[in-house]
Amino acid sequence: MSFSGAEILIKCLLEEGVETVFGYPGGAVLEIYDALYKSPLRHILARHEQGAAHMADAYARATGKPGVCFATSGPGATNLVTGIATAYMDSVPLIAFTGQVASDLLGRDSFQEVDITGVTLPITKHNYLVKNVENLAQTIKEAFHIATTGRPGPVLIDIPKDISVKKTSFNYPKTVNLGGYQVPGPGDLKSIKEAAELIMSAQKPLIYAGGGVIISGAQQELRRLAELIDSPVTTTLMGMTGFPGTHPLALGMLGMHGTKYANYAVCECDVLIAVGARFDDRVTGKMDEFAPQAKIIHIDIDPAEIGKNIQIDVPIVGDVREVLEKLIGELQQKKHPEWREKIAGWKKEYELRYKNGGCLKPQFVVEQIYEVTQGEAIITTEVGQNQMWAAQFYKFKNPRSFITSGGLGTMGYGLPAAIGAKVGRPEKVVIDIAGDGSIQMNIQELATAVHNDIPVIVAILNNNYLGMVRQWQEMFYDGRYSQTEIESPDFVKLAEAYGALGMRVSEPDEVRPALEQAIAANKTVVIDFVVDREENVLPMVPPGGCLNRMLEG
Amino acid sequence: MMRHILAVLVENNPGVLTRVAGLFSRRGYNIDSLTVGRTEDHRVSRMTIVVEGDDLVLDQVTKQLNKLVDVIKINDITAAEYVDRELVLIKVNADPSVRGEIMQIVEIFRARIVDIGRKTLMIECTGDEGKINAIIDSLKPFGIRELVRTGKVAMLRGSKMTSLGNEEKL
Numbered sequence: 001m002s003f004s005g006a007e008i009l010i011k012c013l014l015e016e017g018v019e020t021v022f023g024y025p026g027g028a029v030l031e032i033y034d035a036l037y038k039s040p041l042r043h044i045l046a047r048h049e050q051g052a053a054h055m056a057d058a059y060a061r062a063t064g065k066p067g068v069c070f071a072t073s074g075p076g077a078t079n080l081v082t083g084i085a086t087a088y089m090d091s092v093p094l095i096a097f098t099g100q101v102a103s104d105l106l107g108r109d110s111f112q113e114v115d116i117t118g119v120t121l122p123i124t125k126h127n128y129l130v131k132n133v134e135n136l137a138q139t140i141k142e143a144f145h146i147a148t149t150g151r152p153g154p155v156l157i158d159i160p161k162d163i164s165v166k167k168t169s170f171n172y173p174k175t176v177n178l179g180g181y182q183v184p185g186p187g188d189l190k191s192i193k194e195a196a197e198l199i200m201s202a203q204k205p206l207i208y209a210g211g212g213v214i215i216s217g218a219q220q221e222l223r224r225l226a227e228l229i230d231s232p233v234t235t236t237l238m239g240m241t242g243f244p245g246t247h248p249l250a251l252g253m254l255g256m257h258g259t260k261y262a263n264y265a266v267c268e269c270d271v272l273i274a275v276g277a278r279f280d281d282r283v284t285g286k287m288d289e290f291a292p293q294a295k296i297i298h299i300d301i302d303p304a305e306i307g308k309n310i311q312i313d314v315p316i317v318g319d320v321r322e323v324l325e326k327l328i329g330e331l332q333q334k335k336h337p338e339w340r341e342k343i344a345g346w347k348k349e350y351e352l353r354y355k356n357g358g359c360l361k362p363q364f365v366v367e368q369i370y371e372v373t374q375g376e377a378i379i380t381t382e383v384g385q386n387q388m389w390a391a392q393f394y395k396f397k398n399p400r401s402f403i404t405s406g407g408l409g410t411m412g413y414g415l416p417a418a419i420g421a422k423v424g425r426p427e428k429v430v431i432d433i434a435g436d437g438s439i440q441m442n443i444q445e446l447a448t449a450v451h452n453d454i455p456v457i458v459a460i461l462n463n464n465y466l467g468m469v470r471q472w473q474e475m476f477y478d479g480r481y482s483q484t485e486i487e488s489p490d491f492v493k494l495a496e497a498y499g500a501l502g503m504r505v506s507e508p509d510e511v512r513p514a515l516e517q518a519i520a521a522n523k524t525v526v527i528d529f530v531v532d533r534e535e536n537v538l539p540m541v542p543p544g545g546c547l548n549r550m551l552e553g
Numbered sequence: 554m555m556r557h558i559l560a561v562l563v564e565n566n567p568g569v570l571t572r573v574a575g576l577f578s579r580r581g582y583n584i585d586s587l588t589v590g591r592t593e594d595h596r597v598s599r600m601t602i603v604v605e606g607d608d609l610v611l612d613q614v615t616k617q618l619n620k621l622v623d624v625i626k627i628n629d630i631t632a633a634e635y636v637d638r639e640l641v642l643i644k645v646n647a648d649p650s651v652r653g654e655i656m657q658i659v660e661i662f663r664a665r666i667v668d669i670g671r672k673t674l675m676i677e678c679t680g681d682e683g684k685i686n687a688i689i690d691s692l693k694p695f696g697i698r699e700l701v702r703t704g705k706v707a708m709l710r711g712s713k714m715t716s717l718g719n720e721e722k723l
Binding site for chain 1: 563564567568571572575576579609612613616617619620621622623624625626717
């Protein structure tokens with residue numbers, strides 16, 4: 001029996017256990033959508049391909065399963081680009097299928113032709129242009145393998161229209177055979193022992209945990225390690241849910257908008273244990289003054305991250321969870337009362353705070369979201385002040401409950417991400433903490449949410465500014481607010497026009513009831529929180545500055 | 554800054570050269586030369602990449618190259634004993650009055666004349682980089698009209714190999 005390329009694609013997805021795809025049809029994917037029509041796969045129709053890519057990305061982040069999106073050739077494919085780059089920077093297993101013009105039209109500037117494998121070369125872990133229908137199943141098998149193993153990442157498969165029509169027999173391969181692709185093993189025992197020795201000799205250890213902890217599912221191991229060696233834990237933006245925010249050893253986020261106590265701990269620690277993190281410039285500040293007293297242990301699955309930005313004393317290449325398990329086996333219980341006391345002092349003195357009173361403060365809104373959801377919600381964010389306040393004031397309990405564009409910093413991510421997360425984890429309350437600027441970058445996805453009955457809550461911290469840029473202009477450009485004051489539509493009416501529930505809140509005592517009502521409504525809700533216009537995200541390390549010299553309010 | 558010679562085995566897939574070249578340009582590594590051709594196995598091509606950089610850069614280059622799915626194996630052969638060769642074609646001004654002199658130079662370098670025009674000679678020369686540079690310098694005074702170099706190819710001496718060996722199957 002033979003099947004068309006399009007039918008084979010759908011069969012492969014079913015073989016891979018895919019339940020939902022996000023996408024947008026078009027000329028070059030008509031065959032694929034026809035095959036989809038007859039299949040049990042759920043398809044969420046986005047309103048823009050970028051939305052589809054972010055949804056698939058967030059679905060993957062929320063569930064740990066690969067996310068899949070479809071788009072047509074040309075503009076459909078290029079609209080995926082920001083979504084693919086977002087997934088690439090944050091190591092998300094995303095598989096993007098794009099239609100392409102028919103093979104005989106390739107390279108002739110045909111209608112809706114774009115060299116999408118060329119375009120996405122630097123933002124995919126790997127990509128394919130399928131030239132032969134006989135290779136399609138093998139290619140898809142490889143794509144899933146590459147996207148989900150080692151350091152995960154997006155893979156794109158470009159399928160010319162004639163390939164989706166051509167017929168061949170179908171056998172889903174059981175194995176892949178990729179000579180040049182190796183997944184690092186569980187870590188070299190010699191380096192693990194070396195790391196253990198260093199940790200046992202530490203007086204002021206600090207764990208710096210990143211997104212790798214969540215990807216490898218190492219929350220339990222990380223907690224065991226921290227408690228065993230009595231080490232405080234600071235996390236990156238991507239690692240927020242890798243360690244419970246309410247744990248006595250938790251220091252919150254480090255870096256540019258990290259807590260003062262986390263940054264002070266980095267500057268004073270004598271052994272820094274970097275776990276699945278990559279020493280991003282937003283984390284390190286001035287690189288040569290990062291953790292100046294410390295010997296650094298770096299655990300990461302990607303060998304290229306070792307020594308990329310910072311000199312490492314003990315590198316361990318391997319899966320974070322497996323390495324931590326072995327490392328714990330080499331360690332004994334330690335106590336560091338002096339170090340803990342010092343940190344407790346900093347925590348008390350430099351607690352994250354803001355001046356409450358008068359008008360509605362954005363931080364208060366985030367705190368209320370935390371209170372109402374008890375830390376159990378999945379929080380997505382846009383990018384800018386809203387994102388930093390979410391990271392600072394929401395205390396995350398569960399892994400995969402904070403979904404935010406860290407590496408690329410993609411405005412417009414939060415709403416489609418909330419939709420993708422809710423599709424993957426329907427039992428969870430999903431809230432997009434948004435800004436009035438970012439939300440308008442993909443606001444069309446409200447239609448996707450309403451149309452597909454996906455009850456997400458969009459909490460807009462509305463200050464009529466592109467707040468983070470305005471903050472930088474205030475701090476570093478003498479208050480010249482160049483193009484950062486923005487007019488927005490009436491978000492309540494806009495929500496209603498889309499068929500969502502719209503609410504406006506401008507008083508602190510209205511926040512909690514509004515959130516409770518939104519959660520109870522169990523439909524797509526937009527809450528326009530009218531907040532203090534010129535509130536800043538603090539503390540702050542000026543770009544390229546040293547972590548122990550933070551600006552305060 | 555040191556120059557390193559990397560012998561890189563890659564899958565003979567379309568786009569593999571773009572992937573490698575793109576990696577170098579976007580990460581800001583300097584390629585001195587890059588050659589590529591098929592190997593004894595038609596599914597595998599071999600690149601010889603000459604790259605400039607300190608140990609840190611080389612470490613990153615190697616690791617980042619390794620992340621490309623199409624890259625099978627990388628060998629930095631700089632520190633080992635190796636043979637390297639480059640081929641150059643040089644079209645040089647050659648009035649009858651100086652032809653004798655040019656032919657002497659060609660002989661000294663054990664090069665060959667591969668084409669004779671009315672006013673030019675085309676010379677082919679193979680050798681390591683030093684030899685190629687020397688013949689170019691010697692011919693410069695006559696006026697070089699056109700020049701093309703292949704870039705370096707290199708191979709380890711003796712029984713050491715940059716090949717897939719038995720442990721890898723394609």
